[in-house]
Amino acid sequence: MSLLSIQNLSLSINGADILDDVSLLIQPGEIVAVTGESGSGKSMTALATMQLLPPGSQTSGQITLDELEVLDASEERLCKMRGHQVGMVFQEPMTALNPVKTIGDQVAETILIHDAMPPDAAMDRAREVLDRVGLPEERFALSRYPHELSGGQRQRVVIAMAIALQPKLLIADEPTTALDVTTQAQILDLLQGLVREYDMGMLMITHDLAVVSDMADRIVVMRKGQVVEEGPTRDLFANMSHPYTKMLFAASGHQVSLPPAPAPEPLLELHEVVRDYRLPRTKLFTAPGQMRAVNHVSFTINRGERVGLVGESGCGKSTLTRAVLGLEQIQSGQILLGGAPVFSGHRPNPAVRRQMQVVFQDPFGSFNPRHRVDRLITEPFHLYEKPPTGAARRDAIAEALTAVGMRPEDGQKFIHEFSGGQRQRIAIARALITRPSLILFDEAVSALDVSVRAQVLDLLADLCRTYDLTYLFISHDLSVVRTVTDRVLVMQSGQIVEEGETEAVFTDPAHPYTRELIAAAPVLPQVAQDV
Amino acid sequence: MSRSMILGGALSLLLIGAALLSLLWTPYNFELLDIPNKLQTPSAAHWLGTDHLGRDILSMIMAGARTSLGVAMLAVVIGLVFGIPLGLLAAARSGSWLDELIMRGNDVVFAFPLLAMAILITAVVGPSAMNAIVAFGIFNIPVFARTVRGGALSLWEREFILAARVSGKSSLRISFEHVLPNLINLLIVQGTIQFALGIQVEAALSFVGLGVQPPVPSLGRMLADSQTLVTLAPHLAIFPGLAIILIVLGLNLFGDGLRDWLDPRLRAKRP
Numbered sequence: 001m002s003l004l005s006i007q008n009l010s011l012s013i014n015g016a017d018i019l020d021d022v023s024l025l026i027q028p029g030e031i032v033a034v035t036g037e038s039g040s041g042k043s044m045t046a047l048a049t050m051q052l053l054p055p056g057s058q059t060s061g062q063i064t065l066d067e068l069e070v071l072d073a074s075e076e077r078l079c080k081m082r083g084h085q086v087g088m089v090f091q092e093p094m095t096a097l098n099p100v101k102t103i104g105d106q107v108a109e110t111i112l113i114h115d116a117m118p119p120d121a122a123m124d125r126a127r128e129v130l131d132r133v134g135l136p137e138e139r140f141a142l143s144r145y146p147h148e149l150s151g152g153q154r155q156r157v158v159i160a161m162a163i164a165l166q167p168k169l170l171i172a173d174e175p176t177t178a179l180d181v182t183t184q185a186q187i188l189d190l191l192q193g194l195v196r197e198y199d200m201g202m203l204m205i206t207h208d209l210a211v212v213s214d215m216a217d218r219i220v221v222m223r224k225g226q227v228v229e230e231g232p233t234r235d236l237f238a239n240m241s242h243p244y245t246k247m248l249f250a251a252s253g254h255q256v257s258l259p260p261a262p263a264p265e266p267l268l269e270l271h272e273v274v275r276d277y278r279l280p281r282t283k284l285f286t287a288p289g290q291m292r293a294v295n296h297v298s299f300t301i302n303r304g305e306r307v308g309l310v311g312e313s314g315c316g317k318s319t320l321t322r323a324v325l326g327l328e329q330i331q332s333g334q335i336l337l338g339g340a341p342v343f344s345g346h347r348p349n350p351a352v353r354r355q356m357q358v359v360f361q362d363p364f365g366s367f368n369p370r371h372r373v374d375r376l377i378t379e380p381f382h383l384y385e386k387p388p389t390g391a392a393r394r395d396a397i398a399e400a401l402t403a404v405g406m407r408p409e410d411g412q413k414f415i416h417e418f419s420g421g422q423r424q425r426i427a428i429a430r431a432l433i434t435r436p437s438l439i440l441f442d443e444a445v446s447a448l449d450v451s452v453r454a455q456v457l458d459l460l461a462d463l464c465r466t467y468d469l470t471y472l473f474i475s476h477d478l479s480v481v482r483t484v485t486d487r488v489l490v491m492q493s494g495q496i497v498e499e500g501e502t503e504a505v506f507t508d509p510a511h512p513y514t515r516e517l518i519a520a521a522p523v524l525p526q527v528a529q530d531v
Numbered sequence: 532m533s534r535s536m537i538l539g540g541a542l543s544l545l546l547i548g549a550a551l552l553s554l555l556w557t558p559y560n561f562e563l564l565d566i567p568n569k570l571q572t573p574s575a576a577h578w579l580g581t582d583h584l585g586r587d588i589l590s591m592i593m594a595g596a597r598t599s600l601g602v603a604m605l606a607v608v609i610g611l612v613f614g615i616p617l618g619l620l621a622a623a624r625s626g627s628w629l630d631e632l633i634m635r636g637n638d639v640v641f642a643f644p645l646l647a648m649a650i651l652i653t654a655v656v657g658p659s660a661m662n663a664i665v666a667f668g669i670f671n672i673p674v675f676a677r678t679v680r681g682g683a684l685s686l687w688e689r690e691f692i693l694a695a696r697v698s699g700k701s702s703l704r705i706s707f708e709h710v711l712p713n714l715i716n717l718l719i720v721q722g723t724i725q726f727a728l729g730i731q732v733e734a735a736l737s738f739v740g741l742g743v744q745p746p747v748p749s750l751g752r753m754l755a756d757s758q759t760l761v762t763l764a765p766h767l768a769i770f771p772g773l774a775i776i777l778i779v780l781g782l783n784l785f786g787d788g789l790r791d792w793l794d795p796r797l798r799a800k801r802p
Contacts (some may be wrong), residue, residue, distance in 0.1 A: 069774065246604065309543045325697050327693065327696055327697070348699070350699050353697070353699050354699075356695065356697070357697065358693070358697050361690075362690055362692040365689050365690045366689075366690035366691050366693075367691050367694075368713065369568055369713070369714070370693075370712045370713060376691075379694065379695060379698045380697070380698040381698075382698045382699055382700050383698055383699045420657065427694075430694065444654050468747075
């Protein structure tokens with residue numbers, strides 16, 4: 001008798017087919033990972049199990065959870081099931097907790113809603129599960145509030161809420177996607193331990209094959225609402241039969257070949273750069289505190305060189321990016337591009353700015369939704385004193401769009417007509433249009449699906465060949481940085497702790513932090529490692 | 532176009548049309564007193580009846596709507612003209628002394644209740660339509676400044692604004708090229724709310740005698756005049772009241788629909 005059995009589940013929402021004939025089984029104590037790209041229906045499968053589907057949903061098939069027919073159950077019965085028999089962990093720990101309630105109350109709430117224990121016992125139980133998830137009493141009293149905790153600690157609280165009543169099934173929807181690699185490794189460990197300890201079944205939803213391979217007993221690969229392949233993890237990786245699984249696997253470990261870098265000639269030079277933020281004033285008559293986000297950072301990027309910058313959230317990567325772009329003034333030190341300072345006096349230097357462009361992470365937020373693509377990508381022309389007009393402008397648009405694999409006619413469309421990957425191509429077109437000598441990629445592929453990411457990385461390698469790109473690639477994703485850069489900088493707490501040839505740093509990290517980062521990063525099994 | 536927008540547009544058009552028509556033609560001269568025919572109920576001769584002085588109510592509503600619309604529109608224009616630049620400036624220089632100055636100035640204006648402001652202005656210039664316009668216009672400035680600043684602050688954090696800054700655009704230019712067009716939705720909704728509110732405010736000010744003076748008709752004063760007679764001739768209160776309700780409802784529905792219709796992201800989904 002399996003714990004959760006989904007048989008021939010089909011789902012449509014307002015007439016659009018979301019799931020088509022999905023079947024899967026979970027045994028007690030088993031971790032089943034559902035993986036696939038966005039739009040594959042993996043989250044909807046989880047929501048259908050909880051019956052938390054959006055309005056307008058039509059389901060058919062059968063979901064049996066521990067002898068309960070979920071699709072036929074009354075709402076009242078489902079409320080008893082949620083939280084008691086099934087616990088859920090969400091992706092975004094920052095928003096999954098109520099900011100005005102203490103962590104103790106929130107964990108105890110799950111228990112009290114189900115009338116499982118009297119309030120005193122519920123608080124004791126809350127303490128117990130918080131201890132279990134690694135938040136000991138000395139540092140994490142029940143009276144603490146979510147804002148006092150880091151992202152990883154919050155995710156632990158969310159997990160504590162989910163396991164408070166020892167559910168038989170735990171559903172984790174991208175539980176570590178919003179977390180740093182080192183935190184991710186700890187949370188995955190914790191989840192795995194809990195499953196073994198409580199003999200729970202776990203349905204884990206993730207887009208990250210490397211995470212899956214470390215952790216799951218069985219893998220279900222989904223695509224466009226259908227299960228394309230499933231099997232025990234080891235077997236599935238050893239002989240993938242469906243082309244989509246193969247493609248997904250190849251794209252996750254995608255490698256590109258960069259052309260050799262030209263002879264070193266310094267392009268971007270940073271000397272002892274310091275960037276402080278003023279903290280909000282806490283007392284009326286004391287000076288406000290300072291937060292040092294970037295602490296005496298020096299490095300050089302040569303012309304034609306591809307450099308990576310890795311580090312976890314809060315290490316100062318983004319601040320450094322903004323300083324290099326001249327968006328914010330630095331407190332001391334020097335940033336030179338081609339020998340000229342980015343800031344001259346208190347104003348950004350337009351001659352230097354012309355030489356730099358940037359590609360941001362969010363393919364949805366980095367364009368003004370009210371302008372057409374041609375206007376969007378020609379925005380950097382503003383840096384010229386005499387921007388090209390007429391035919392010259394048209395040619396530049398066509399060339400930039402063609403270079404990134406789009407058609408010149410696409411210039412007439414609005415940005416919402418494009419997918420995430422296409423938008424990121426358009427963002428690269430915007431960065432290329434002035435032929436800058438340096439491009440900054442700020443987490444430029446982090447929000448993309450693996451297959452799209454592979455295409456964008458290929459595009460980058462192509463552009464390196466045709467345009468002799470020099471770029472600084474900022475990312476938390478070590479596997480991507482490893483393939484698209486020649487040299488890598490590792491940043492921790494505002495300082496560069498290690499710097500060197502990418503391959504050398506990855507194979508033989510010198511600094512303990514680099515070692516920790518590399519050890520924590522999940523890796524794909526054998527097949528990928530020998531690429 | 533959504534059905535509610537068409538309904539709202541039709542209602543607004545009907546009343547705005549009636550108001551404009553009153554410039555050229557009304558069934559009767561609304562200043563014409565006809566005491567023998569006072570307090571008539573609706574009939575073929577007087578569609579909506581007559582008031583205590585025998586004036587035709589339909590004619591008065593048409594002319595009164597014109598006054599209300601005019602007052603509300605000019606007050607919104609005053610609010611937009613001063614509020615938008617102040618809000619954009621405050622957001623572009625957020626955290627600076629300029630931002631503080633603008634927003635604290637807003638707070639001061641906000642601190643005066645609308646009615647107190649109207650009484651103040653009446654004391655200086657005497658009661659008139661101009662009084663209602665200026666009082667509500669001043670009241671509108673901080674409303675729009677705050678709306679614009681709030682919306683603009685979140686836009687300034689967006690990556691497309693960063694991209695524009697990387698392209699070397701000045702904050703003035705970014706404010707008008709990137710920030711303001713993305714606030715249109717907000718402004719349309721706020722604008723229609725304030726416009727509809729303006730009609731109510733004009734009615735309220737006229738009701739207490741601080742708005743337009745006789746013989747210029749006003750929906751608010753018609754309500755005030757009907758107070759003592761409401762048990763005797765309820766139509767005196769019902770028709771002007773209904774006119775206010777329909778105009779406010781119509782404008783709100785139309786504003787909501789217009790916002791959705793102007794958004795290019797929603798436009799793609801339209802059949």
